Amino acid sequence: MLKEDLIRTEEITQDNISDHVYELFSSHTRRSANAQSLGFVNSGSDHVTFSHDASGTEIDLHQSTAILNSSAASTTGAVLWKVSPIFASWVLDCSTVPKNSAKKGKKSSYTYTPSTANLSCTPKLFGPGNTSSVLELGCGATGLLACVFAPLVKTYVATDQAHLLKLTKKNIETNLSHYQSQTIPSQSNKAKYRLECMELDWEDAEESWNKIKDNVFEGHYPDLVIACDTIYNEYLIDPFVETLKLVSGPETVIMVAQQLRLSDIFETFITALIEAGLRVFAVPEQLMGEDFAQGYSLHLVGNDGP
Template sequence: MTSQPLAAALGKPIEDAGEETFLLFSQDIPSNNLGFVDSKADSLEVEIAGHEYILRQSPGLLHSNRGEGTTGAVIWKITPLLAAWLTSLPRILSGVLHNRAVVVELGCGVAGLTGLVLSRLVQCYVLTDQAYVMKYLKENIAANATTPREKKTFKKRTNEKKFTPGERLKALALDWEVDSVQNLKSAIPPGAPIDLLIICDCVYNEYLISPLVQTCVDICRLGSTAADATVVLVAQQLRSDTVCELFLDALMKEFNVWRIPDNELSSQLRSGSGYVVHLAILRDQVRKAE
């Protein structure tokens, strides 16, 4: 299922950002606090799909006075949940998440967990965030990418290739407000479209909504075609209804947006979990495909 039949399978896109936000926040939302896994730990051990990852964080950086933001310094609760769901290769993403796929993630944070997990299953995965994240991120890649500990009970996937991180998992500094997405061309295979763009828990600051959405637009136009349009996946914790509505409204000006139905998600990401996962495809690319 490429992006064209994916849009058909999802049905009618969301029409009103305010109504979608009301529906999301009218649920009984459990308290996830701010959403950190453990903001005081220097490192965390996470197991996904039989692989164990030891991930370094920076609690000191999180609580520093760095003006440009520090939220990428620690791991957020939704990240391992999303990574676990994606590594199951969900049916709804079968046309865009496969062994030849090129995946880019925005705002990956110091852990790069989703990239560590999914890069075992795709052709190329590019982790991006601001420059201050890169030191810790590359250390986590080096510590986990080559030989993550594998439990004996875990059966290796038939499509899981021998892991060569230098070729398949890359880290690139990308600031939504100042950097050009053209820089991604140095990290992805020549001429390859970007199949999937992942944004996990990056929607929290109303002042960053405009540059984030514009970055999404620019990446989706980076070599994609109507037949192979880039699919944007946005996973977020439900915190502020105001910020959520502002983001959805801005996103829907450029994209057709759908909420992934519960029957396609893991139980940890369904309605009532405090999280939501949307898919988006550029409006003009959907029209061309039709």
Template structure:
């Protein structure tokens, strides 16, 4: 296994979820409201790593009634929030279960502030996972709770062998629309090229259709080898090198299904252990909103995973904990012992 570089950069794993929570939330965190990039626009223009992207979203759903599952299940109440949401409603745990589920399912259809920051960082050749040889042009990556934007996948897919986006079935239309709209990202990773222009670049998977969407409900679906089925080239692999969850944690109702799904996907690598591969790495990025929700997630995550916080010195300024965001890395306990 090739973990030495990663472990040297991360240092000791977290020992106490209470101390980690206190350390993060004792800081003076900037106000991000609920953390939307733009909760009103149907189209958002973003520039990430010198690339222009057009992302379609559905802000109208914030005041609609719609049924769904985790990450938003059951019959929905009208949105408890006006648009844009006021700062006074930041503590999502104060909402009823159905209100929170409506908020969560609605939030899947708009872009969170942490997503562009995380997408730019993790797709950079200088990012921790590439520098430590955890990710490479041969890697397979799965994202949980990708939402509508497909933003992380659009940025990272050109640098890996295959990328699987997963979420509720109802976001598929937007995900596929955004993949098609931003197909130029998959054909070149060189900076400064205008949107839509196909030019020669340094992408490791230039021209390959190596990013797909597969529905996955954390409560009702099982994480199996079928998640790899749609990828055109897996090189015979039966598991993922990395599992990504970007801002998927909003309230206690999501914690156990999310962590259980993370663990189930990582166990696919344990079953493939005869190939002497690194354990699957779970990367969780989130905005620091509510200390109780965060502590609940971390406590549950640490039951299944050895957990490290990515040090601020390895992150860009906008993604540091002092900016109100945090990135953690986990390795399944049954797959690795420090």
């Protein structure tokens, strides 16, 4: 991870994990935000929307309440969770971005001037003419972050378990154009960026990751790995942490956004990251904005190698 990406963040170590978790969960605003729901945007509808007025981004998404309410395994990714649109809005607020190149086709010369308080990595990794490569872990059926971020980078790979990706691809087709892809139908002959939607199961990640790394990232690690609300029980922690190590190199920035639910699971997760040799940095509340700071956390994670 680049040193300048860590400006104004606090490194979490074995010595201060407990204090860090206590501070997060003892905040009044976070307690009140988490007391209301599990974190679904709308678990009663198969349709959700995302909009960001300043950048002109408008996304219409389909989700599956039928899968969510079924007895099948791994159903949580079938619907949109609140931290994803909050994270998307935060990145758009932080970055210099054009209007989203959606099929609705509205054009604008709008640019957003980043605040001096923003993390330095955010405007570098997103924006017009950007050459960044991004891997998303746990994109879910809605594919919201892919729809928002893919037009702002050179290469974006959205990953999740196979049974969710049919709907993910449908949402991408509905909302985006001008992308090159081997996994998602595209009718554009003027590709401006590459966007793939591929299976990556954390419990059996190596073969899938090697395919992504070789065929999409040309043998390199991505510049950025994104994960939103991916840890909600202890069973997922070890395979997720091992996957983070697998898919990241020394220059990769990993951004993990989480809703704060159970402090013991959260502390176990942060501990597992550090024990695996990853470096963890907390983004302070004053850099996250009002919505993001109420009930959520954002950490940067770095993989300095073996």
